Amino acid sequence: MSTPVFAAGNVNGSIEGTFITAEGGSEINGVTVTIENADNGFKRTISTGSDGDFKVNLPAGNYRITATKEGYQGASVESVMVSIGSEADLTIPMQMGSVEEVVVVGDVISPIRTGTAESALNIGLEDVAMLPVSRSIESVALLAPGTVLGDSAFGEDKNLVSFGGASVGENAYYIDGLNVTNFRNGLGGSSVPFEFYDQFQIKTGGYSAEFGRSLGGVLNAVTKRGTNEFHYGMVSYFEPGSMRGESPDTLSTDGTLYDLNSENTSSKYTTDYYVSGPIIQDKLFFYALYEQQETAEEFTTRGAPDTFNDREITDDFWGVNLTWNITDDHLLTYTHFSDERTRENQQYAFDTDTNKKMGAKGSVSDQRGGENWLIRYDGQITDNFSVSALHGQNEYSLTTTGSTDVTCPYVVDTSAGAIPGNSSLFPGCEANARVQLGGDERIADRIDFEWVLGDHSVRFGYDQESNASTSSETYSGLGFREAGGVYYRYYTADPGTQLSNGGIVPDANGDGSPVHIIRYRLGEVAGDFEVESKAFYIEDTWEILDNLEISAGLRNETFSNYNSEGDVFIEIDDQWAPRLSFSWDPTGNGESRVFGNWGRYYMPIASNTNVRLSGGELGTQRYFVFDGQYDPETIAPVNIGAEGVPTTQEIGSIQVTGSGEVPDSAQLSDVNMDPMYQDEFILGYERALNDDWTFGTKFTYRDLKSHIDDVIIDHAIDALGYEHTGDAHGYVLANPGNDITIPYDRFGTGELEMTTFSAELLGYPEAKRTYKEMELSAEKAFDGVWGLTATYVWSESKGNTEGYVKSDNGQDDAGITQDFDFPELMDGAYGYLPNDRTHKFKVYGNYQLAEDLLLGANFLLQSGRPINSFGAGHPNGTPGYGDTYYITDPNGDLVFTERGSRGRTSWVNQIDLSLVYNTTFGLADVELRAEVFNLLDAEAETEVYEFAELAPGTPDPKWGINQAYQTPRYFRFGASARF
Numbered sequence: 001m002s003t004p005v006f007a008a009g010n011v012n013g014s015i016e017g018t019f020i021t022a023e024g025g026s027e028i029n030g031v032t033v034t035i036e037n038a039d040n041g042f043k044r045t046i047s048t049g050s051d052g053d054f055k056v057n058l059p060a061g062n063y064r065i066t067a068t069k070e071g072y073q074g075a076s077v078e079s080v081m082v083s084i085g086s087e088a089d090l091t092i093p094m095q096m097g098s099v100e101e102v103v104v105v106g107d108v109i110s111p112i113r114t115g116t117a118e119s120a121l122n123i124g125l126e127d128v129a130m131l132p133v134s135r136s137i138e139s140v141a142l143l144a145p146g147t148v149l150g151d152s153a154f155g156e157d158k159n160l161v162s163f164g165g166a167s168v169g170e171n172a173y174y175i176d177g178l179n180v181t182n183f184r185n186g187l188g189g190s191s192v193p194f195e196f197y198d199q200f201q202i203k204t205g206g207y208s209a210e211f212g213r214s215l216g217g218v219l220n221a222v223t224k225r226g227t228n229e230f231h232y233g234m235v236s237y238f239e240p241g242s243m244r245g246e247s248p249d250t251l252s253t254d255g256t257l258y259d260l261n262s263e264n265t266s267s268k269y270t271t272d273y274y275v276s277g278p279i280i281q282d283k284l285f286f287y288a289l290y291e292q293q294e295t296a297e298e299f300t301t302r303g304a305p306d307t308f309n310d311r312e313i314t315d316d317f318w319g320v321n322l323t324w325n326i327t328d329d330h331l332l333t334y335t336h337f338s339d340e341r342t343r344e345n346q347q348y349a350f351d352t353d354t355n356k357k358m359g360a361k362g363s364v365s366d367q368r369g370g371e372n373w374l375i376r377y378d379g380q381i382t383d384n385f386s387v388s389a390l391h392g393q394n395e396y397s398l399t400t401t402g403s404t405d406v407t408c409p410y411v412v413d414t415s416a417g418a419i420p421g422n423s424s425l426f427p428g429c430e431a432n433a434r435v436q437l438g439g440d441e442r443i444a445d446r447i448d449f450e451w452v453l454g455d456h457s458v459r460f461g462y463d464q465e466s467n468a469s470t471s472s473e474t475y476s477g478l479g480f481r482e483a484g485g486v487y488y489r490y491y492t493a494d495p496g497t498q499l500s501n502g503g504i505v506p507d508a509n510g511d512g513s514p515v516h517i518i519r520y521r522l523g524e525v526a527g528d529f530e531v532e533s534k535a536f537y538i539e540d541t542w543e544i545l546d547n548l549e550i551s552a553g554l555r556n557e558t559f560s561n562y563n564s565e566g567d568v569f570i571e572i573d574d575q576w577a578p579r580l581s582f583s584w585d586p587t588g589n590g591e592s593r594v595f596g597n598w599g600r601y602y603m604p605i606a607s608n609t610n611v612r613l614s615g616g617e618l619g620t621q622r623y624f625v626f627d628g629q630y631d632p633e634t635i636a637p638v639n640i641g642a643e644g645v646p647t648t649q650e651i652g653s654i655q656v657t658g659s660g661e662v663p664d665s666a667q668l669s670d671v672n673m674d675p676m677y678q679d680e681f682i683l684g685y686e687r688a689l690n691d692d693w694t695f696g697t698k699f700t701y702r703d704l705k706s707h708i709d710d711v712i713i714d715h716a717i718d719a720l721g722y723e724h725t726g727d728a729h730g731y732v733l734a735n736p737g738n739d740i741t742i743p744y745d746r747f748g749t750g751e752l753e754m755t756t757f758s759a760e761l762l763g764y765p766e767a768k769r770t771y772k773e774m775e776l777s778a779e780k781a782f783d784g785v786w787g788l789t790a791t792y793v794w795s796e797s798k799g800n801t802e803g804y805v806k807s808d809n810g811q812d813d814a815g816i817t818q819d820f821d822f823p824e825l826m827d828g829a830y831g832y833l834p835n836d837r838t839h840k841f842k843v844y845g846n847y848q849l850a851e852d853l854l855l856g857a858n859f860l861l862q863s864g865r866p867i868n869s870f871g872a873g874h875p876n877g878t879p880g881y882g883d884t885y886y887i888t889d890p891n892g893d894l895v896f897t898e899r900g901s902r903g904r905t906s907w908v909n910q911i912d913l914s915l916v917y918n919t920t921f922g923l924a925d926v927e928l929r930a931e932v933f934n935l936l937d938a939e940a941e942t943e944v945y946e947f948a949e950l951a952p953g954t955p956d957p958k959w960g961i962n963q964a965y966q967t968p969r970y971f972r973f974g975a976s977a978r979f
Contacts, residue, residue, distance in 0.1 A: 010201075010210065010220050011177040012378065012388070013082035016055040017090035019048055019067060019075075027052030028094060031069045037061045039227040041282030042325050046383040055452050057386050059331065059378070060084045060199050060222055065092070073097050083122045084222050085201045089590070117551075117581045117595035119682060119698065120144075121202040125224075128200070130782075130846045131856045132914035132931045134159075135194035135237065135270075137173075137219050143844060144202045145775050145791035146700070147217065148837050148862070152943060152964045153810025155188050156343075156368060162835040163204055163217030164702055165771030165797035166678075169804035169814050170603060172214035176222055176321075176335045177446075178374040178392040181213070183467045183531065184440050185608045185814035186804050189219070190372050190394050192337045193291040195235050195272040196319040198224040205700055206597035206682045209537040209553030209579045210448065210459065215603050215678045215704070215803070223335055225323045226285030230277035233924075233978035241267035241296070245937045245968030254957040256423040257352055258945075260305040261965070268295045284324050291317040300350055302963070303425035308350035308357050315341040329380040339369035340397070347431045362404035362431030370395025370439065384452040390445065397439040402432025402476065409477025409486040409644065410434070411635045414950055418490040418516040418626055419635060428488075428635040430476040435485065438471040440607065459553075460538040467533070469607040471615065472526040480636075480644035484618075487521040488636055490626060493951045498877055499623050503652020508625045514954075516626040518637055518646050524660070525617040527564025529610035534558045539579065547588040553579035559604045559675070563614035569665035570609075570733060572675045575602045592687040603676040603804065605708060605733075606814035613710060613733060613816060614668055619658030623651040657731075666752070667725075669733040670740045674706045676815075684775075692781050700773040707767030707801055710816040711736055715823060716757035723748035736801075736820045737766030763823035768830065769799030780845070788845035797836035800829040800899070807834035808868065808946065809882070824878045828886035831899030832866035839863040856914035856931075863907050866900030867944055869959060873952025883947035883956075906940040908966055921977070929974040937969035 015035060019028040029050045036043035039061065048054045065077040072094045080088050121144040133139050141147055141161045150160040150168035160168035173181045173189030180190035203211070203218035211218055247261035276287040295313040300306075319337030326332055343366040349358035374392030381387060411428030413419050419427055426433075446463030474484030492514045493499070495507040499517075508515045539553030555577040563569045581597040624646040629638040639647045684698030713730040717723075724730065725745060734740045739759050743752035773795040780788040802808075806817040819825060841861040849855050871888025872881075887896045914931040941962040948959045 010085060010174050011222055011376065012057045012059055013084055014055060014057045014087045015063065015065070015080060015082060015090065016053070016087055017065070017092055019052045019092050019094055022093035022095045028069060028072070031067050031072075031094070034066045035063050036066075037063050039229075040225070040285055040323070040325065041228060042331065043328050044380055045328065046380075049454065051454075055457065056380065057378070057450060058082050059225075065090075067092065067094065069094065071096060083124070083201070084199050085118075085120065085203070085220060086122050091590075117583050117597045117682065117684070118203065118207055119205040119700075120207075121204070122199070123202075124199045125195075125197050130854060130916065131844055132858050132912035132933060134933070137191065137197070137200065137221060138188075140200050141202045141217065141219055143842065143858075144204050144217075145777060145793045145840070145842060146204055146773055146795065147202075148835055148840065149942075151807035151810065151834060153807065154805065154812060156366075160188055161217070164700060164773065165769065165795070165833065165835055166216035166702075167803035167805045167807070167835070168216075169606075169812070170214060170216040172211070172218045174218065174220045175372070176333070176374055177376055177388075177390050178335075178372065178394060179213070179442070179444055179465065180372060180394045182396060182440070183442060183604070183607050184396075184398065184469060184611075185606050185812045187812055190369065190396065191339050192223060192319050193270075193272055193289055193317045195274065195291070196223050196289050196337065197221050205680055206581065206599065208459075208551070209539040209555040209577065210461065212535055212555055212557055212577060212602060213533065213604050215601050215676075223319065223321050223337075224276070224287045225321050225333070226276040226278065226287045228278050228281055228285075230275075231979065232275040233976060234271060234273050235974070235976040236271040237269070237972055237974045239266070239268040239970055239972045241265040244970040245934070247965040247968050248939055248962070250962050252958045252961055256957075257305050258958060258961055259302045260300040260352060260355075263308070263350075263355060264297075264299040266295075266297045266970075269293065282325065285322070287321045289319050293317065301426065304427070305352050306350050306424050307361065307426065308348040309345055310348070311343060311345040313341055313343045317341075331378040333376045333378075334374070335376075336371070336373040338371045340371065341369050342367055345431075361429055362402055362408070364400065364402040364432040367397040367399040370397050386450045387447065389447045392444050394442050394444075395439065396441075398436060398471070399438065400432060400434065400436045402430070402435070404429060404431045405435050405476050405485070406479040407477075408634050409480055409488055409636050410475045412487075412489045413635070415490040415516055416492040416514065416950055416954065418492060418628075419630065429633050432476055434473060435476060435478070436471070436473045438469065438473075440467065440469050442467045455543040457541040458538070459541075460536070462536040463534070465533045467531040467607060469529045469531075469611060471529070471611045474524040475522070477636075477644065480640075481522075484522065484524045486636075486644040487523065489519040489521070491517040491519060491951060492954065493517055494953065497952060499652060500881055501621065501623060501652040501655035503623055505651060506625070506649070508649065516628070517651065518624045518626045518648075519621055520624065520644070520646055521619075521621040523617070523619050523658075525611055525615045525658075527611070527615040527662075529564060529607060529615065530562040530566075531604070531607050531610065532560040532562075533604055547585040548582070550582045551580070555579070557602050557604075561605050561607075561610050561614070563610065563662055563665055563668075564616060565662050567665045569614045570605060570669045570673070572605070572673070575675050575677070576600075577602055577677070592685070594685050595682075596684070597680070597682040599680050601678050601680065603678075605676075606804065608813055609733065609815040612813060613731070614663065614665065616660055616662040617658035618660035619656070621655050621657070625649040625651065664743075666743045667732070670735065670738075670742060671754075672739070672741050673708065673733065674735050674738075676708045677706050678702055678704045692783060694779045694781075696775075696777045698775040698777075700771070700775070702771040704767065704769035704799065704801075704803070706735055707769075707803070708733060708815055709736055709767070709801070709820045710734075711740070711762065711764060711820045712822060713740060713757050713762060715763050716740075716761035719761045720757075722746045731821075733816070735767070736764040764820055765800060765826050765830075767799075767801045767820075769797070769801055769803060769833065772796045782846065784848065786845065786847040788843070790843045791841075793840040794838060795836070795840070796838065797833045798831060799833055800826055802833050802835070808870065809884070818881070818884055822878060822881060824874045824876065825881065825884055827874070828896045829899050831886075831901055833900065834865065836866055836900065837862050837864070852918045854916045854918075856916065858912040860908065860910045862909075864904035865943065866904060867902040867960075868899060868946045869897055869902050869948035870946055871952070872949040883949060888948045905942060905944060908940045908942065909936075909938055910966060911935040924977040924979050927974070927976045927978075931972045931974075932969065933972070934967060934969045938966060939968070940966050942966055
């Protein structure tokens with residue numbers, strides 16, 4: 001369940017205990033305590049202080065504790081489980097006398113963990129295996145209260161998670177202490193084969209000063225390690241496509257086919273082979289795993305059902321861990337794994353009348369992932385002083401190429417009949433819209449210390465990351481231009497309509513009828529970019545009384561972003577993040593607690609901002625009257641000249657959004673810009689009714705205090721009578737709603753003067769995002785027969801920005817979304833945000849049907865997502881900027897409609913079940929399992945089409961149709977043999 005725990009690091013846990021006399025309960029000092037992991041021989045020996053207490057940090061695992069003191073009988077606790085980032089709290093009685101050791105049984109571990117507050121779900125792989133859960137860390141995170149599945153536009157596997165109202169790009173991922181978060185745009189992180197994981201910790205809020213660079217949640221995991229015994233085995237899973245259900249087909253309101261879901265199939269097969277054991281008994285161990293996996297998917301393209309996709313992912317994964325017990329007090333671990341993969345997608349033409357696959361259109365190859373490694377040292381220097389140090393590296397490839405990159409430009413048709421008979425949003429022959437070469441590499445170092453001083457436990461440390469990105473991007477259609485590709489988009493607009501470049505649509509037909517238009521766009525960016533992040537922290541946890549503990553922490557972060565020429569274009573330092581929390585046991589018996597937490601959390605500027613804003617991006621667009629002539633294969637206009645430019649009547653002038661030159665670093669960002677940060681407040685109560693049942697309630701409030709996005713300063717320039725710099729709009733990275741100060745050439749003389757543009761003249765509101773949550777929880781610990789965890793969360797997420805990324809249009813340009821590109825885009829923008837789900841019920845657990853047969857269940861009931869109607873125009877005549885304005889009803893009337901006020905999608909209900917049979921066959925422990933997901937094959941829509949206009953005043957017939965459904969029913973079968 002969502003248990004408040006002590007933040008003992010992101011890899012290790014800890015044991016804290018007190019020895020008391022069995023006769024009178026007095027504390028015993030000078031007890032010699034030996035803590036040993038029977039699996040690998042790792043042990044530590046310490047002595048209790050004057051108050052009878054001891055505390056020791058340990059790698060996750062199962063430990064035996066033995067205690068001796070002259071004049072007392074020995075005592076031992078046979079099994080204490082240490083989980084990552086948490087603390088096992090023990091009270092151990094000892095009897096006077098000289099009798100042999102006494103094994104302590106009963107409730108030596110408090111049913112309520114009374115350490116400093118943190119909201120987290122701690123769960124091991126063995127516990128996850130008792131439940132019907134998809135084999136990804138994101139699926140584990142969705143068990144936690146307050147988490148919801150993000151928009152289907154994000155993530156390669158479309159299963160990213162939103163924590164506490166934050167966008168899916170604001171989470172942090174850690175594996176064995178190494179930060180593996182995607183720093184390009186925050187979407188996901190590196191992963192290992194699921195079988196390689198050992199324990200998970202899903203932090204949903206209130207985490208300590210050790211953690212930063214996240215406003216959402218932390219997905220933290222450690223991998224398996226070898227032991228003194230040799231083990232090997234094979235684990236296989238199969239999801240047959242033939243047993244998979246179908247989502248309904250989707251039709252536009254005019255009857256045209258939008259999404260042909262009935263042709264979608266998916267199957268997946270994975271087999272893991274592993275071996276582990278000692279290299280040197282009690283000293284050096286290994287764990288190695290190799291995974292063969294094959295995923296096959298067939299589907300038509302949403303919005304273009306005449307394109308059929310045959311996709312395969314066949315690359316294999318591997319991982320290895322080496323653990324060296326140097327001495328009883330010093331430990332060295334090395335982890336190396338690869339999630340490098342290639343996704344091949346073959347596209348075909350598809351006849352939607354006969355549902356038959358036709359000729360091949362082309363193929364797309366995605367290169368993703370890479371090698372990751374780390375080396376970590378953990379040492380107990382004295383009884384009360386410990387240290388850990390880490391150095392690691394992770395890679396992530398971002399290369400996408402297609403077989404049609406040269407011959408086929410990117411073509412989109414949002415017109416009302418420009419291409420006769422066309423019903424496809426993507427009618428061209430391009431298999432790949434955007435050609436991308438590049439990738440990311442992180443080099444990370446960190447060191448952490450803990451010093452126990454009486455009633456105080458002081459943690460402090462330092463970490464730094466050097467993140468490098470390489471990028472080269474352009475549109476498809478490389479054969480149309482020497483330098484890169486071309487993007488053509490067909491529109492329909494009424495004569496007199498103003499376009500984004502200021503041009504006015506002419507009466508090209510001579511009768512006042514709507515005019516078909518071609519938008520010609522170029523977009524290219526290339527370069528090498530770096531981001532450096534540094535942080536240090538200190539935190540003191542003070543046990544003021546036996547039943548009251550407080551923690552005060554402070555974290556300081558610095559982010560430095562460099563442009564493609566190696567110059568700093570933005571640096572934000574001295575980001576002070578205080579963290580305060582308390583935990584109070586009102587009864588003093590460890591059966592209840594009141595806890596609270598207040599903290600400030602900062603978000604770095606994504607590497608994507610470097611690439612897009614400081615990389616010499618070329619961006620231009622021009623508008624032309626369409627004469628009806630087009631190539632039947634490419635759907636590009638026929639009458640084109642050099643560089644693929646249409647030769648028909650041009651409307652307005654060239655609109656430059658990027659000159660292609662690396663801009664002056666000093667002019668890219670507000671010199672007084674504040675970092676993006678959020679404040680969080682948590683107050684909760686938890687109580688154990690008995691050894692099995694625990695109940696809790698918790699309130700959470702999050703407030704985005706400062707946001708960073710690129711804003712256009714044209715309004716202020718015009719109001720002050722200054723000259724515009726070149727032809728491009730003046731985009732500056734800043735805090736929306738605040739003054740902006742940059743060096744600016746006010747009068748076109750070439751002389752830069754420090755200039756302040758007031759918030760009033762800029763015309764933007766302040767960025768806002770708040771999240772309120774009330775949680776109720778109950779847990780029945782598994783007692784060998786059954787166990788259950790149930791949570792209910794009421795929440796509200798409102799504001800005028802989602803945050804790092806933008807679900808409304810699937811924009812993953814972290815930090816530079818459309819939101820604040822024009823002040824008019826904020827009219828009506830305040831309201832319910834895309835990740836708002838008012839009610840969330842989650843229940844999961846298991847029941848032992850027979851000695852070897854276990855039933856697992858996972859149930860979700862969740863209210864719907866808010867719906868918008870986005871318009872293409874604004875009443876004040878602001879040029880069209882795509883379907884972006886929050887002010888249009890579906891009937892085309894220009895009226896303000898508050899964000900998220902057009903209703904809600906359906907409630908989602910889902911039941912997942914598993915049956916697991918365990919037996920032995922010779923020397924092997926054999927497990928057979930059968931699982932069904934979405935047992936009732938529920939078909940709730942999870943997203944709808946929210947764009948209400950094709951052009952200003954022209955309704956889009958697709959508004960309100962179902963855009964995505966919950967995953968249809970599917971089965972998974974598994975078998976394992978472990979030796």
